[in-house]
Amino acid sequence: MITVHRFWLHVKPEHLTSGTLTISYTTKGAATGSIKFENPMTCEKNNQHGNGTSITNGDQVQEGDMLSFTANPKGGQVVDKWTVN
Numbered sequence: 001m002i003t004v005h006r007f008w009l010h011v012k013p014e015h016l017t018s019g020t021l022t023i024s025y026t027t028k029g030a031a032t033g034s035i036k037f038e039n040p041m042t043c044e045k046n047n048q049h050g051n052g053t054s055i056t057n058g059d060q061v062q063e064g065d066m067l068s069f070t071a072n073p074k075g076g077q078v079v080d081k082w083t084v085n
Contacts (some may be wrong), residue, residue, distance in 0.1 A: 005036070007025075019072065030063040032063070045067055046067075047066065
């Protein structure tokens with residue numbers, strides 16, 4: 001999966017004073033850390049290296065990863081709310 005970041009610009013006359021409109025961007029290293037989640041829960045990571053990669057508690061994730069969590073409550077229980085901290 002490739003993440004595309006878009007920038008929209010409404011071109012105005014002052015953007016064209018030199019006759020050329022030049023657009024550029026800068027990059028930075030992605031922040032990384034480990035993920036913690038409670039059992040019984042599963043998590044999959046989607047990023048530029050692949051989709052649907054199962055990850056476990058303590059695995060590394062980085063800025064830009066998309067995480068998909070599945071709660072697996074015991075019989076007779078339902079998910080009331082999600083908490084991200």
